[in-house]
Amino acid sequence: MKKTDLPEKECAVCKRPFAWRKKWARNWENVKYCSRRCASNRQSA
Numbered sequence: 001m002k003k004t005d006l007p008e009k010e011c012a013v014c015k016r017p018f019a020w021r022k023k024w025a026r027n028w029e030n031v032k033y034c035s036r037r038c039a040s041n042r043q044s045a
Contacts, residue, residue: 003019006019007028012042014038
C-alpha cells in the first residue's frame with residue numbers, strides 16, 4: 001500500500017489532517033487526535 005492511499009482524518013484540536021499509522025490499526029475508528037500533544041490539549045477544542 002502506498003502512503004498516498006492511506007486513510008486520513010482531521011485532528012479534533014488542531015484541525016490538521018493526519019494519516020493512518022500501523023500502531024492505530026486496531027482502533028482507527030476511535031483515534032481523534034494526531035499526537036499526544038493534541039490529546040493533552042483537548043480541553044481547548
